[in-house]
Amino acid sequence: xxxxxxxxxxxxxxxxxxxxxxxxxxxxxxxxxxxxxxxxxxxxxxxxxxxxxxxxxxxxxxxxxxxxxxxxxxxxxxxxxxxxxxxxxxxxxxxxxxxxxxxxxxxxxxxxxxxxxxxxxxxxxxxxxxxxxxxxxxxxxxxxxxxxxxxxxxxxxxxxxxxxxxxxxxxxxxxxxxxxxxxxxxxxxxxxxxxxxxxxxxxxxxxxxxxxxxxxxxxxxxxxxxxxxxxxxxxxxxxxxxxxxxxxxxxxxxxxxxxxxxxxxxxxxxxxxxxxxxxxxxxxxxxxxxxxxxxxxxxxxxxxxxxxxxxxxxxxxxxxxxxxxxxxxxxxxxxxxxxxxxxxxxxxxxxxxxxxxxxxxxxxxxxxxxxxxxxxxxxxxxxxxxxxxxxxxxxxxxxxxxx
Numbered sequence: 380x381x382x383x384x385x386x387x388x389x390x391x392x393x394x395x396x397x398x399x400x401x402x403x404x405x406x407x408x409x410x411x412x413x414x415x416x417x418x419x420x421x422x423x424x425x426x427x428x429x430x431x432x433x434x435x436x437x438x439x440x441x442x443x444x445x446x447x448x449x450x451x452x453x454x455x456x457x458x459x460x461x462x463x464x465x466x467x468x469x470x471x472x473x474x475x476x477x478x479x480x481x482x483x484x485x486x487x488x489x490x491x492x493x494x495x496x497x498x499x500x501x502x503x504x505x506x507x508x509x510x511x512x513x514x515x516x517x518x519x520x521x522x523x524x525x526x527x528x529x530x531x532x533x534x535x536x537x538x539x540x541x542x543x544x545x546x547x548x549x550x551x552x553x554x555x556x557x558x559x560x561x562x563x564x565x566x567x568x569x570x571x572x573x574x575x576x577x578x579x580x581x582x583x584x585x586x587x588x589x590x591x592x593x594x595x596x597x598x599x600x601x602x603x604x605x606x607x608x609x610x611x612x613x614x615x616x617x618x619x620x621x622x623x624x625x626x627x628x629x630x631x632x633x634x635x636x637x638x639x640x641x642x643x644x645x646x647x648x649x650x651x652x653x654x655x656x657x658x659x660x661x662x663x664x665x666x667x668x669x670x671x672x673x674x675x676x677x678x679x680x681x682x683x684x685x686x687x688x689x690x691x692x693x694x695x696x697x698x699x700x701x702x703x704x705x706x707x708x709x710x711x712x713x714x715x716x717x718x719x720x721x722x723x724x725x726x727x728x729x730x731x732x733x734x735x736x737x738x739x740x741x742x743x744x745x746x747x748x749x750x751x752x753x754x755x756x757x758x759x760x761x762x763x764x765x766x767x768x769x770x771x772x773x774x775x776x777x778x779x780x781x782x
Contacts, residue, residue, distance in 0.1 A: 513560025529569035546576035710740030
């Protein structure tokens with residue numbers, strides 16, 4: 380047969396051979412990974428996201444029951460990461476009910492022979508569903524080995540939208556939850572509470588119930604304006620406090636406490652009082668300075684009972700300097716073991732010479748980090764925020780030779 384140019388065109392006979400087999404590059408390599416490696420990957424994301432991933436493959440369907448690190452979050456159900464979404468009370472109740480159901484399903488269906496290395500649940504504090512979550516966790520603790528467990532509770536309203544009556548109402552809900560699920564709280568190692576105004580004896584009751592507690596975080600929690608919170612616990616290692624209306628937090632007897640962080644305290648006096656805290660080594664203080672203080676902090680007095688501090692973090696966040704430079708004679712007894720200092724958001728008026736009072740009082744200092752920012756661009760300012768006097772004449776010799 381000829382084509383238009385007069386040349387002969389050859390026709391190829393139809394092939395009866397089957398299609399070529401898929402090359403190795405087309406094979407699902409993820410499904411061929413060993414279980415331990417797949418579990419390592421899945422445990423790096425939210426547990427619900429891990430379950431959604433496993434649904435896509437028959438090979439992965441058995442893995443959710445083998446997870447040892449569990450993180451069940453209200454955000455994974457409610458899409459709270461999208462700020463454009465607004466939720467009403469019905470949405471909150473619906474989501475809270477869903478979290479309770481998911482928690483029970485995951486904990487009741489997993490393989491009991493595999494210990495739970497870490498269980499973290501973030502949920503909305505409500506009457507019924509919080510108790511359901513607590514009961515599910517208590518059953519898991521009774522039938523399985525749970526090495527670490529954490530509750531992170533949020534409230535129906537953000538703190539900025541809360542009238543004081545709401546804070547009392549939320550605290551009442553929490554106390555009922557604590558009483559109904561004391562077995563679950565007894566096994567917790569971490570607890571994060573938000574937007575609660577407790578009674579005078581509530582904090583001691585919480586601490587006595589949470590016998591294994593190692594880390595406590597309080598955000599906008601107090602026992603009333605200018606109240607005093609007393610902390611006593613045998614196992615607590617870390618305390619983090621964000622805001623609140625406390626006059627002072629007294630760490631009366633916390634023998635294993637190692638780290639304390641306090642952000643934007645309310646009081647015009649020293650925010651912390653240290654009793655028996657022989658292992659305390661890390662202290663972080665952050666204050667924006669918009670609330671006028673009657674006096675600046677004197678580290679020699681604040682840390683008089685804490686001679687073991689090795690790390691100090693001070694974040695000023697404004698033009699207000701709330702730490703008083705002191706002479707080495709007063710500071711050396713409390714800073715002699717200090718190894719790392721981080722001074723953040725110092726105003727421009729504080730040059731390197733201002734930091735010399737720390738250098739002179741800390742013979743073991745190894746690391747000094749200073750961040751100086753223009754307060755007019757990056758810091759919080761307020762008409763009541765007056766810049767403190769920061770002039771300081773350093774001694775001729777610097778005692779630290781290791782920095």
